[in-house]
Amino acid sequence: MSIDPTINIKADAAEWAGILKQATQSLKQVGGHQHIYLHASGEVGITYPITSPKNAGRETSPALITTFKQIVEITGRFLKDCNSYLQADMRSSLRSLAERQLKEVNVDSSSLAVAQEILLIPVMGKRKSTPLPAEVSAEVNFVMRNAAIVNRSENGKDGVYFIDSVMDDKSIRTVVKLVTNPHIQLTGDKLFQLIGVIVPNSYALDKNSKEAALIKEKLSELIDDEDVKEEFVKNLELSDHFMYTEFIEGCSFGSLPALNRVQLANPQFMKQLGKVILIDVLCGNKDRLAPKTFNPHNIMVAAGKPVCIDNLYIYYHEETSSKKQLLTALLSGEETDPKIIKDLFKRLITEPNKFLAGSSIKETFSDVDFARYNYPDRCRDKSDTQLRQEIVIASKDNREADFITPAVKEARSAMREGIRDAAREILLLSRQTGVMDFLPEEVRDEFAEMMSIINEMEETQ
Amino acid sequence: MSSSVTSNPQKIWLDRLKKDLGIFSPDAIKMIKAYLSKTGLKTKLISILVQMHGETMDSYNEDLKRKYNTIRSEFIKYIDERIVEMISPKECSWIDPWLMLSQVSGDQELLESSLHIHDILFTAQVVIGHQLLKGKDLAVEELHELKDILVESYLKLLKRAAHHESAQKILDELQDTLPKKLVELETSLREEDFEKAKILLQQAEDEMRVSSKALSVLSER
Numbered sequence: 001m002s003i004d005p006t007i008n009i010k011a012d013a014a015e016w017a018g019i020l021k022q023a024t025q026s027l028k029q030v031g032g033h034q035h036i037y038l039h040a041s042g043e044v045g046i047t048y049p050i051t052s053p054k055n056a057g058r059e060t061s062p063a064l065i066t067t068f069k070q071i072v073e074i075t076g077r078f079l080k081d082c083n084s085y086l087q088a089d090m091r092s093s094l095r096s097l098a099e100r101q102l103k104e105v106n107v108d109s110s111s112l113a114v115a116q117e118i119l120l121i122p123v124m125g126k127r128k129s130t131p132l133p134a135e136v137s138a139e140v141n142f143v144m145r146n147a148a149i150v151n152r153s154e155n156g157k158d159g160v161y162f163i164d165s166v167m168d169d170k171s172i173r174t175v176v177k178l179v180t181n182p183h184i185q186l187t188g189d190k191l192f193q194l195i196g197v198i199v200p201n202s203y204a205l206d207k208n209s210k211e212a213a214l215i216k217e218k219l220s221e222l223i224d225d226e227d228v229k230e231e232f233v234k235n236l237e238l239s240d241h242f243m244y245t246e247f248i249e250g251c252s253f254g255s256l257p258a259l260n261r262v263q264l265a266n267p268q269f270m271k272q273l274g275k276v277i278l279i280d281v282l283c284g285n286k287d288r289l290a291p292k293t294f295n296p297h298n299i300m301v302a303a304g305k306p307v308c309i310d311n312l313y314i315y316y317h318e319e320t321s322s323k324k325q326l327l328t329a330l331l332s333g334e335e336t337d338p339k340i341i342k343d344l345f346k347r348l349i350t351e352p353n354k355f356l357a358g359s360s361i362k363e364t365f366s367d368v369d370f371a372r373y374n375y376p377d378r379c380r381d382k383s384d385t386q387l388r389q390e391i392v393i394a395s396k397d398n399r400e401a402d403f404i405t406p407a408v409k410e411a412r413s414a415m416r417e418g419i420r421d422a423a424r425e426i427l428l429l430s431r432q433t434g435v436m437d438f439l440p441e442e443v444r445d446e447f448a449e450m451m452s453i454i455n456e457m458e459e460t461q
Numbered sequence: 462m463s464s465s466v467t468s469n470p471q472k473i474w475l476d477r478l479k480k481d482l483g484i485f486s487p488d489a490i491k492m493i494k495a496y497l498s499k500t501g502l503k504t505k506l507i508s509i510l511v512q513m514h515g516e517t518m519d520s521y522n523e524d525l526k527r528k529y530n531t532i533r534s535e536f537i538k539y540i541d542e543r544i545v546e547m548i549s550p551k552e553c554s555w556i557d558p559w560l561m562l563s564q565v566s567g568d569q570e571l572l573e574s575s576l577h578i579h580d581i582l583f584t585a586q587v588v589i590g591h592q593l594l595k596g597k598d599l600a601v602e603e604l605h606e607l608k609d610i611l612v613e614s615y616l617k618l619l620k621r622a623a624h625h626e627s628a629q630k631i632l633d634e635l636q637d638t639l640p641k642k643l644v645e646l647e648t649s650l651r652e653e654d655f656e657k658a659k660i661l662l663q664q665a666e667d668e669m670r671v672s673s674k675a676l677s678v679l680s681e682r
Contacts, residue, residue: 171477251486257517
């Protein structure tokens with residue numbers, strides 16, 4: 001089945017939102033991985049991965065620029081409410097690209113406040129919904145009929161809802177969220193499960209199923225807050241599945257007290273975290289441990305172990321090469337820490353809150369605090385300013401070790417070990433017939449390329 | 462073995478609270494706020510814990526974290542005791558005369574009075590035990606309200622339930638001493654004299670226990 005590669009909407013920007021919505025729906029119907037992008041010529045392009053939007057922003061006609069600006073505005077509003085899987089650093093580079101291109105055609109780049117959202121939208125094709133196991137269907141039914149309290153999570157931009165249900169003599173908590181493409185998450189979940197990292201059990205419920213209807217009814221009834229209710233209704237319109245997920249009795253890493261975070265820098269935890277990093281790199285998921293887009297809320301901690309949530313497998317053709325580069329960097333470097341580990345360690349343990357934009361948690365646990373905690377004697381007679389300067393100088397001279405305890409070194413080395421173990425494990429598993437059959441068709445080539453990299457690295461070591 | 466325990470909604474939510482106290486993340490706190498009234502708990506200690514949680518996020522002070530964790534553990538332990546008091550009051554009927562007489566009369570109001578009193582004394586116990594200056598005002602406020610309701614209602618309720626003449630004498634004495642003790646406790650907390658407050662709290666609990674024991678002996682005659 002093919003689709004019209006371009007839809008011309010040169011004159012009428014007002015039609016754009018409707019057309020885009022329609023195009024998104026069509027893409028989901030036909031399956032396969034496509035991009036929707038916007039030409040500055042005023043065309044919306046729908047491509048297969050092999051074709052990238054090279055023509056974006058080349059037209060100079062004032063009329064088209066006006067149309068373009070209108071399109072940007074309308075699309076921005078539309079897409080702001082959509083589930084977009086673009087990660088922050090990708091958005092940022094797309095924004096720079098768009099700004100550069102618009103400068104060429106003399107368009108005020110301030111009108112591009114949301115343009116980074118619209119240039120490239122990965123859409124993984126819709127798959128045949130697998131029938132929900134009878135026992136899960138019964139559970140959903142039971143849980144929702146007995147739902148007593150619903151609350152929106154502090155996290156999750158598209159709305160994550162906790163549901164407390166009272167059954168017999170106990171309460172059960174479940175998590176429900178609205179998604180546009182559950183396969184992205186289910187694929188990521190499966191990879192983690194394969195290497196023994198805990199993920200909550202999730203089931204995708206088609207929005208038209210009877211289970212979804214019950215969830216919709218109960219959530220509409222039990223959400224008290226009017227703003228949350230409004231957001232739910234809006235998300236409901238834009239999504240096509242409910243993700244029904246088991247609740248993990250744990251706390252997100254980002255919500256843990258400072259001292260707990262430090263205490264988790266033990267070899268066992270860090271080794272598991274190393275495994276998480278490897279799978280995240282394979283998945284292209286930057287919404288957790290990637291240094292620039294660090295999000296510690298996607299690591300839960302339960303019984304001292306990491307539990308991964310929101311495990312998205314991000315796939316679009318342009319990203320494959322950067323995934324491969326990252327994987328190579330991660331697996332190389334026997335003696336020195338790859339930069340990603342150093343960066344991550346610093347962010348994860350010493351200053352996680354810097355990255356929690358919009359969070360009520362204040363920045364704490366700076367390098368200075370960390371040094372004071374680890375080296376009380378050395379730091380006792382120094383002011384914060386003095387200590388900060390010493391750390392900066394030590395770091396410039398590659399003498400960070402002056403402020404790093406053996407325990408921290410051990411934790412970093414465990415993290416590295418975890419990365420290697422996970423790579424080896426996933427490689428061995430990928431060689432087994434049928435084990436990777438769950439991978440969507442369009443990501444298999446990419447995955448195979450990454451397995452070759454791991455294989456090469458293994459052979460050279 | 463099948464359970465024959467009748468479903469008790471307050472117990473269900475108290476069990477949930479125990480789990481959420483163990484997690485105490487911003488999401489767990491939000492959920493707690495949504496169902497707290499369903500637990501029947503009268504102590505507002507959660508608000509102090511929320512405050513402390515915020516502080517631990519900003520600090521690597523070992524003492525603060527230890528205190529915060531200890532209070533959560535004490536709270537969980539208290540909830541366990543409260544559940545026993547709610548569903549098997551017989552097992553702890555010696556702790557106060559309200560619980561003792563609720564066993565004799567089956568009066569639900571007496572049981573609720575007892576639960577209320579212990580909830581508030583638990584707040585005081587935590588504030589005193591950890592010398593929580595930030596919890597002082599809360600403990601004072603809760604004790605003040607308790608003293609008023611004790612005089613206006615709970616003590617009268619107790620006297621109505623006790624028919625024995627000697628029992629009335631025991632309760633007269635309690636009526637005379639317990640509210641005073643609570644006022645003194647309130648004052649010592651206001652003055653941040655935690656040592657004195659600790660003794661007064663112990664005395665208040667002892668008085669209730671002694672009255673309960675005495676009533677128990679009378680009811681056995």
